[in-house]
Amino acid sequence: MTALPSLLAVGLGFLVLMMVAVWLLSLRLRNAGIVDVAWSAAFTPVAVAYAWLGAGWAPRDALLVALVAAWSLRLASYLYVRVRNEHPHEDSRYAALRAHWGSSANAKMLGFFQVQALAALVLTVPFALIALNPTPAFAALEWVGAALTVVGLAGEALADRQLARFRTNPANKGRVCQDGLWAYSRHPNYFFEWVIWCGFGVFALGSPNGWLGLHVIPLMFYVMRYGTGVPYAEASSLRSRGDAYREYQRTTNVFIPGPRRNLAI
Template sequence: MSVPVFLILLIAVAVCLSLVMIVAWRIERRTGNAGWVDVCWTFGVGLVGAVAALAALSQGSLVRILLVAGLILLWSLRLGLHLVSRTKGIKDDPRYARMKQEWGSDAAMGMFKLLQSQALVSIPLVLSVALAAWSPVTVFRPQDALALAVGLVAIVGEGLSDRQLRAFRATSGNEGRFCDIGLWRWSRHPNYFFEWFGWLAYALFAIDFTGGHPFGSYPWGWLALSGAACMYWLLNHVSGIPPLEQHMLEKYGERFRAYCRRTSAFFPLPPSSSHSRS
């Protein structure tokens, strides 16, 4: 991939993501339910990523390109439909509702700026997909099989996490409780962990260790790591765990603090035996 091609791809991705989030902003303003923001973002990232991958059809391995495009579309469809189901059942997303309340009369502009910032930080995600597809390596490597396995495990794991949470909430007698069974016993946010894990697949597709260059025959491929790095930062430090756990602490108090003490926040780990269950 030449520098001009990369710059054109970068600009196209940025413009498309910005337009997606403008649509999300309009829907949020009309419905008052910011949950639709995540729906638009998920379908938007999936669609833009797939188009960016398929744009490489004349450049690289057809098998790898189709696998990359198919993987991002499968992720988008699974997560997007889950979010549609969840969003239809709520009046507003509590994470965004808190921010809108704090912004007051400036909520419309505050949401617009927030969603455009989300478009900006989503660029590395879509670029990691594009860079995976644009790899000039023509053979299908064991590394590519591993990348596909990582992507599928992530989609299945995130889907299982969401299903366990949905089943827990639908079970009689669990009203007023938070889910701490199944995968949620090993991580407070297993769905977030698998979401992050899936973006490692594109780095595995993109990186090539062959060739005389210190970074292999495709140095651009190493930039695909930015997708997983960006997702980890967003989930752990920005829009994922911090606002959600603040909401959970306000709702459940000491019971949730006890859960936090015995359960890993992100990476699935055996629960601590030094703290009893609440």
């Protein structure tokens, strides 16, 4: 267990320094939205560092890094395109914080960025546990966890692609996307993001003390369903699409995909 705090200390040091650099860049760009891109991308170098320092079994480390990088870099790329296309306009969440904080916004934004660093560190605990496992064979739970992560990656990428295709059609302006996965869940991208983290949590169960990584499953469910995921997206869609989105709410599940119904859950 003594090795786990050491790995997490390395992760914390990297994340804190990275967020200071991102904060300085955000001041220059006058756009705090880049923190989302950096936060997503940061998990890949942290996973690489854990694998390098953890003295675990090389094939397991390679699978861990591959899964983390596939999730982390795809999401970072997707968010980068969004931030780039909207720049110099800042994401409404950060613009609201800036307006609320007033003249102290820049200093408080640094603190906010460091909270993001701590949040990322908490989520890397399963990676550290996996990287510390020297057992020279894969456990069944590791294969189950990896499969869940792959399913989540495929589902999230498909949902993002379906939404992007819908939005590029000028005829769909002002309409609600109900194509593909969006016919079964109002937020399939957030659902499959949660599935990815379920996979990481289950993967860690194949390692000693792997239960210490299970917190990511309820934590990410809360964040996606009740935190910064669904509530913000719902409020934005209601503002921009009004009654059309209310009808979508009435007929389509909020989070977990399922058949259409008269009263959505």
